[in-house]
Amino acid sequence: MRRLKILLFTVLLVSTSINVNASSSYLAIDADYSGTGSFSEGLAEVSNNSKWGYIDTEGNLKIPFCYDITTPFRKGRALVVKDGKRIIIDKNGVEYTPSDIDTCYQILSGFIYGLEDAYFGFDRDNKKGLMDKYGKKIIPSIYEDFQSFHDGLVVAYDTDEDENTQYTVYDKHGNIIVPEGLYDYINDYNEGLTSVTKDNQYAVIDTEGNVVIPFGEYSSIGTFYEGLASAKKNGKRGFINSKGEIIVPFIYDYMWLFNDGFTYVKKNKKYGLIDKKGNEVIPCEYDSLDYLGGSYENIVLVGKGGQESYFIDDPYLNDRINTSNKKFGFINTEGKNVTPITYDYAELFYNGFAKVAIGGNGGSGKTNYCCGKFGFIDLSGKEVVPLIYDHVGEFSSYLYKGKIKGTVPVSIGGYGSVYSYKGGRWGYVDEKGNKITELIYDEVYDFHEGYGKVLKDGKYGFVDINGDEVIPCIYSQARDFQGGLAMVVYDGRGEIIDINGNEIFPEDFAILRPYKEGYARVSTDGSKFGYVDNPSEQVKDVHMSLKEGKYDGTKTITLSCDTEGAQIYYSIKYNKNYISFDDVYGWKYRPYLGPIVLNQKANITAYAVKKGMKESKSVTSNYEIIHNILPTDEKPFYNKVPYNMYADLLNNFGLFNGTAKGYELDKSGTRVEGLVMFLRLIGEEKEALESLEEHPFTDVPKWADRYVAYAYSKGYTNGVSETTFGSNSIIDAKSYFTFLLRALNYSDKDGDFKWNNSIEYAVYIDIISNEDYDFYQKEFKRAEIVKASYNTLFTKIKNTEKTLYDILREKGIIKL
Structure with missing residues (x-):
C-alpha cells in the first residue's frame, strides 16, 4: 500500500548502491559544506549547517550564510527565505522585496508568454499581486488570482461581496487596459484578441481594450487560432475573422479549433473536415473523424x-x-x-x-x-x-x-x-x-542510438539493429543508451556501461549524474559536501541538505549535484521499506526535480549521472521526524500537515485555487467544485472555458457556467433533475471518488466500480490507504478533497504506465 505522496515533483528512474567516499583528487571545491545546491548562472547554494549562502565556481563565498532557504538563480534573481519571509535577491545579495508583503513567489517563464524579464507574484492579506525583479509593484495585491499571461497582458480577477467575479486586464507595466466591472467575463488573450461577455452577449476586444467585434452579433465566440474563432448564431456554429466577418457559414452543430489550416466539424450527426475558406475537403458523411494536424502527417482517420x-x-x-x-x-x-x-x-x-x-x-x-x-x-x-x-x-x-x-x-x-x-x-x-x-523476449523497448533494451527471464540486456544480443540479459534494471552509455544495476549496485558492456567507473564511484555548469556536488562522508569539476569525466557527488519544513513536523530535503547536465536520482525508505515508487513506475529510484518534503522518519539514498561520464557516488542520510499525521481526536489538523501541504502542492500545479478567503479546508466541498477539480485533473479546464456548449440547468453560478456546460456536453456528468444541476449541494466522498476514478479511466458504466463502492475501489487501486478509508466514512471536507486529488495525480491511469501528473506535464499544464 502506497503511504507517502508528498513528493513535490516526481518522475522515474533506476537503482544504485550505498554511500561511498569521494576521492579528494576529484574535488574542485572542498567538501566543507553541510549542504549544497547545483550551480545556476555561475552561483551555487551552500549551507554551513544552519544557514545558506552562495559560492562561485572558484569556491569563493559571494553571498553570506544568512538565509533559511535558498533557490537557484534564474534571470539574475533568486527567491530566498530570511527570518521566515520570502524575499528576492540579485547575484550580489541585494534584496528587492517590499517590507509590507506577506510572501512572494517566482513566476516561471513557462507561464508567461511575451514577458522577457523576471516577474514575481506576491501575497498580502490573502490577495495576489505582481511585481518586477526590482521589487516594484506592477499590479496591486487586491486579486484572487491571475489567468494565464498572453500577448504581454494578464487578466486579473476577484470576487465581490455579492460573489460576482470582477475582471481587470493589465499590461506588463501595470497599466490597466480593461477596467474592473466592464465585462462579466474576459477570456485569455490569443493572437492579440479575446472574447468578453456582458449580459450573456459576446464581443471581441484587442490588446488596447478596443471593441473590434461588437455585442449582439453572436451568442458565443471562442478563442482565435490561426486568425479565426468559432462563433454561434441562431443555434448553429461557424467561423469569423478578427473583423467579425463570416468566413465559414453558420451551418454546423459542432466544430473544433483550426490546426495547420484545417479543422473537423459536425453536421446532422456526421463529421467532416473543412479548410480556412470553409470548403468541405472531406464531406460530413462519417460517423467519426480524427485530425491533429501536421505532426500527424495531415492524414485524417475516419470511421x-x-x-x-x-x-x-x-x-x-x-x-x-x-x-x-x-x-x-x-x-x-x-x-x-x-x-x-x-x-x-x-x-x-x-x-x-x-x-x-x-x-x-x-x-x-x-x-x-x-x-x-x-x-x-x-x-x-x-x-x-x-x-x-x-x-x-x-x-x-x-x-x-x-x-x-x-x-x-x-x-x-x-x-x-x-x-x-x-x-x-x-x-x-x-x-x-x-x-x-x-x-x-518477455518485453522489448524502443531503440535508442541503435540499441534496444530487452527483458528475458527477469533480466535486462541490449540488442543491436542486427538483432544480436550485444549485451547479455544479466542486469536487474537498465536504462536506454544516451551518448553511448547506459545505466544498469548489477548485483544491487548502479553502474554505467558502454556499448561493449564495459563498466566505465570504478567501484568507489557508485553514483552517476550530470554536471551543472561544469561542476557536480560530492559528499565525502554523507554529511559534508563539496564540488568536483569534470577533468576526469567524473560526475560530482550528490549533496543532501536538510531544512525545516513549512509545516509543523516536516523536513525539506534538497539534493544537488554540481556537474553541469547531471541528473540526480533518489529513493526513500520508510521503516525499512522502500517507498512504493515501483507501484507507480516500476523503479525504486526516480529523477530529482525539486525539494522533497517528509512528514515521517525516512532514509534517502541519492546519486547523480551524466551522459559519457562516470556515475557519482551514492549518498545516504537518515532523517528523524516525529509527527502524527492525524491526531487521536476525530477533527483533523486543517492548518497543519498534511492538508495545507496538499493544498499548496495542488496550488503550485495550478489545480487548486481556494476562495477569496483562502483554502477553507474545514468547509464541505460542493458538487460544482468537485466537477471543476475533475476537469482540471484530466487537463480539460482550458477546453471547458473555451467551449461553446450549453446546459439546461438554472442553478449554475456564472463562474461555473462553462465548466458545467462542457462536462454536460461530454457526458461526464448530469444534473440532479432536468433543470437542476445541484451546484451548491455538498459533495460526499462516494461522489467525489467517482469523479477521481473516472479521471483515471475507470468506468462505473462498464462495471469497473459502482458509486456506492467507489471509496473501497480507491483503496483497491491504492489512491488512499485503509486508514484514509476509515476516516472518510466520518469526515469528507475540502481538506480530504485536496489530499485525495493529490494522491490521484500519482496513481496509474487504467491499463497504462502513465499517471495524470505525467499527462498534465506532457500537455504543459503542470510546469513543475
Missing part, C-alpha cells in the same frame, strides 16, 4: 458504422472511439483516399506509420479492442508490417549511421485488449516488416 458510445460527440476523443461493427480508413487533407474504410481498429499516423488491425472486436472504446491481428501501414496505405501479430508497440524512427531506420516491437501469443495485453513473446521488426530478432 463509418458502429454504435455510438456515450462520448461520441467529443471529436477530440475520436481516436479512442472504436465501437463494434465500425470500420476505419484514412483520407488526406486533399480529400483523397489513402486506404479504404476496411480496418476494425486504427490509430492516427505518427512518424510516417499508422497502427491498424483486422478482426477482433471493439467493445465500447479503444482500450477495449482486442483479439484482432495488428500491423502497420505507411503513408501510401501500403501494409509494411503484415497484420499477423497479436499486439504491436509504437513505431520508432531514428537516425542510425546516416540512415533513417525504423523499429517496432511485435508480439504473438498474449491476450487482452489494446491497453491490457499480457503475456506473449516479443521481438522486433523493421520499417519494412523484416524480422530483426526472434520473438523470444
Whole structure:
C-alpha cells in the first residue's frame, strides 16, 4: 500500500548502491559544506549547517550564510527565505522585496508568454499581486488570482461581496487596459484578441481594450487560432475573422479549433473536415473523424458504422472511439483516399506509420479492442508490417549511421485488449516488416542510438539493429543508451556501461549524474559536501541538505549535484521499506526535480549521472521526524500537515485555487467544485472555458457556467433533475471518488466500480490507504478533497504506465 505522496515533483528512474567516499583528487571545491545546491548562472547554494549562502565556481563565498532557504538563480534573481519571509535577491545579495508583503513567489517563464524579464507574484492579506525583479509593484495585491499571461497582458480577477467575479486586464507595466466591472467575463488573450461577455452577449476586444467585434452579433465566440474563432448564431456554429466577418457559414452543430489550416466539424450527426475558406475537403458523411494536424502527417482517420458510445460527440476523443461493427480508413487533407474504410481498429499516423488491425472486436472504446491481428501501414496505405501479430508497440524512427531506420516491437501469443495485453513473446521488426530478432523476449523497448533494451527471464540486456544480443540479459534494471552509455544495476549496485558492456567507473564511484555548469556536488562522508569539476569525466557527488519544513513536523530535503547536465536520482525508505515508487513506475529510484518534503522518519539514498561520464557516488542520510499525521481526536489538523501541504502542492500545479478567503479546508466541498477539480485533473479546464456548449440547468453560478456546460456536453456528468444541476449541494466522498476514478479511466458504466463502492475501489487501486478509508466514512471536507486529488495525480491511469501528473506535464499544464 502506497503511504507517502508528498513528493513535490516526481518522475522515474533506476537503482544504485550505498554511500561511498569521494576521492579528494576529484574535488574542485572542498567538501566543507553541510549542504549544497547545483550551480545556476555561475552561483551555487551552500549551507554551513544552519544557514545558506552562495559560492562561485572558484569556491569563493559571494553571498553570506544568512538565509533559511535558498533557490537557484534564474534571470539574475533568486527567491530566498530570511527570518521566515520570502524575499528576492540579485547575484550580489541585494534584496528587492517590499517590507509590507506577506510572501512572494517566482513566476516561471513557462507561464508567461511575451514577458522577457523576471516577474514575481506576491501575497498580502490573502490577495495576489505582481511585481518586477526590482521589487516594484506592477499590479496591486487586491486579486484572487491571475489567468494565464498572453500577448504581454494578464487578466486579473476577484470576487465581490455579492460573489460576482470582477475582471481587470493589465499590461506588463501595470497599466490597466480593461477596467474592473466592464465585462462579466474576459477570456485569455490569443493572437492579440479575446472574447468578453456582458449580459450573456459576446464581443471581441484587442490588446488596447478596443471593441473590434461588437455585442449582439453572436451568442458565443471562442478563442482565435490561426486568425479565426468559432462563433454561434441562431443555434448553429461557424467561423469569423478578427473583423467579425463570416468566413465559414453558420451551418454546423459542432466544430473544433483550426490546426495547420484545417479543422473537423459536425453536421446532422456526421463529421467532416473543412479548410480556412470553409470548403468541405472531406464531406460530413462519417460517423467519426480524427485530425491533429501536421505532426500527424495531415492524414485524417475516419470511421463509418458502429454504435455510438456515450462520448461520441467529443471529436477530440475520436481516436479512442472504436465501437463494434465500425470500420476505419484514412483520407488526406486533399480529400483523397489513402486506404479504404476496411480496418476494425486504427490509430492516427505518427512518424510516417499508422497502427491498424483486422478482426477482433471493439467493445465500447479503444482500450477495449482486442483479439484482432495488428500491423502497420505507411503513408501510401501500403501494409509494411503484415497484420499477423497479436499486439504491436509504437513505431520508432531514428537516425542510425546516416540512415533513417525504423523499429517496432511485435508480439504473438498474449491476450487482452489494446491497453491490457499480457503475456506473449516479443521481438522486433523493421520499417519494412523484416524480422530483426526472434520473438523470444518477455518485453522489448524502443531503440535508442541503435540499441534496444530487452527483458528475458527477469533480466535486462541490449540488442543491436542486427538483432544480436550485444549485451547479455544479466542486469536487474537498465536504462536506454544516451551518448553511448547506459545505466544498469548489477548485483544491487548502479553502474554505467558502454556499448561493449564495459563498466566505465570504478567501484568507489557508485553514483552517476550530470554536471551543472561544469561542476557536480560530492559528499565525502554523507554529511559534508563539496564540488568536483569534470577533468576526469567524473560526475560530482550528490549533496543532501536538510531544512525545516513549512509545516509543523516536516523536513525539506534538497539534493544537488554540481556537474553541469547531471541528473540526480533518489529513493526513500520508510521503516525499512522502500517507498512504493515501483507501484507507480516500476523503479525504486526516480529523477530529482525539486525539494522533497517528509512528514515521517525516512532514509534517502541519492546519486547523480551524466551522459559519457562516470556515475557519482551514492549518498545516504537518515532523517528523524516525529509527527502524527492525524491526531487521536476525530477533527483533523486543517492548518497543519498534511492538508495545507496538499493544498499548496495542488496550488503550485495550478489545480487548486481556494476562495477569496483562502483554502477553507474545514468547509464541505460542493458538487460544482468537485466537477471543476475533475476537469482540471484530466487537463480539460482550458477546453471547458473555451467551449461553446450549453446546459439546461438554472442553478449554475456564472463562474461555473462553462465548466458545467462542457462536462454536460461530454457526458461526464448530469444534473440532479432536468433543470437542476445541484451546484451548491455538498459533495460526499462516494461522489467525489467517482469523479477521481473516472479521471483515471475507470468506468462505473462498464462495471469497473459502482458509486456506492467507489471509496473501497480507491483503496483497491491504492489512491488512499485503509486508514484514509476509515476516516472518510466520518469526515469528507475540502481538506480530504485536496489530499485525495493529490494522491490521484500519482496513481496509474487504467491499463497504462502513465499517471495524470505525467499527462498534465506532457500537455504543459503542470510546469513543475
